[in-house]
Amino acid sequence: MTGNRSLYLAFVASATLFLYAVFNQWGSVTAENFEQIARKYGTDKVTTHQYQFMYDKYLSGIRDDQLKVLEIGLGCNMDYGPGASYYTWLEYFPYVNLYFIEYDGQCAKKYQDKTPNAHVFVGDQADTLFLARFSTEATADGLFDIIIDDGGHTMDQQMTSLEFLWKVVKPGGLYVIEDLQTSYWESFGGNPLGRSSSKETTITYLYQLVDDLMIGKNAKQISHDLLSVDCMAEICALRKKEHI
Incomplete structure (x- = not known):
């Protein structure tokens, strides 16, 4: 009987591992990735741009965590209107606590019934007084x-926004800047000459952060707790250190 029981237990253990592997593989196959979800809602993150490579790299492993996420820009200036990113993040992150900053107050009010599961703050992301109020209110719970x-x-x-809001990123958290091609567009305050010009743009700012990382200096305010800078076409992700 002892031998039969041992065989039975071994069979049960093997069957359990087999079923776990099958269901785990099935789940990974059927779960939609960032690009699939984003295309469903029409955001230009994966149509005009190819930000899915950056987001898959950093977010796929934490998408089932309880996360607090802020996006600057509700999409009011897009020809397809607001909501594409809103629905994308809600589906991609099932346990997200979602926030938005939007400059266009009329648009935010008009679409408030379509964004009931997000906290929408109206203000200018270049206005430090607004950013101070936002930071106090929005981080009351973390x-x-x-x-x-x-x-x-x-x-x-x-x-x-980067300099002011970096302080409300959790240790180990991520700050992503999209549409960095505007650093080369004069109409956005950029410079077509890039680094060969003395004019500071967001890209030259990011280059300075890389310089700080490489030589161990804190020329920029955020460098003292910056872990990494990772860039792809038109997008960069900055990781904050876990511990200082």
Whole structure:
């Protein structure tokens, strides 16, 4: 009987492992990735741009965590209107506490019934007084795991938001800046000459952060707790250190 029981237990253990592997593989196959979800809702993150490579790299492993996420820009200036990112993040992150900053107050009010599962703050991302009020109110229940700047894309907006909102990113958290091609567009305060010009743009700011990382200096305010800078076409992700 002892031998039969041992065989039975071994069979049960093997069957359990087999079923776990099958269901785990089935789940990974059927779960939609970021690009699939984003295309469903029409966001230009995966149509005009190819940000799915950055987001898959950093977010796929934490998408089932309880996360607090801020995106700057509700999409009011897009021809397809607001909501594409809203629905994308809600589906991609099933346990997200979602926040938005939007400059266009009339648009935010008009679509408030379509964004009931997000906290929408109206204000200018380059206005430090607004950012101070936002930071106090929005972080009453904790800092942000992820901040995404898909707002106005001007140099002043991108750099001001980064410097001010970096402090409300959790240790180990992520700050993503989209549409960095505007650093080369004069109409957005950029410079077509890039680094060969003395004019500071968001891209030259990011280059300075890389310099700080490489030589161990804190020339920029956020460098003292910056872990990494990772860039792909038109997008960069900054990781904050876990411990200082």
